Amino acid sequence: MAMSDPVADMLTRLRNGSRAKHEKVDIHTSKLKLQLVKILKNEGYIKNFKKVTKDGVNYIRVFLKYDDDNN
Numbered sequence: 001m002a003m004s005d006p007v008a009d010m011l012t013r014l015r016n017g018s019r020a021k022h023e024k025v026d027i028h029t030s031k032l033k034l035q036l037v038k039i040l041k042n043e044g045y046i047k048n049f050k051k052v053t054k055d056g057v058n059y060i061r062v063f064l065k066y067d068d069d070n071n
């Protein structure tokens with residue numbers, strides 16, 4: 001039986017995007033993920049986020065934050 005953990009998937013996407021120095025990461029949207037991204041923004045872990053629709057599918061576009069040394 002296959003199991004899925006959407007929150008762990010979201011955090012893995014953010015971590016992988018950050019390690020690859022991407023400017024932004026798109027995550028499939030849900031109410032829970034949107035609330036978690038709001039908390040990450042309020043706590044200063046990400047630059048910003050917005051809801052986008054691409055090919056009829058809703059996403060949360062998360063803009064990653066780096067320090068002055070791009071770390």
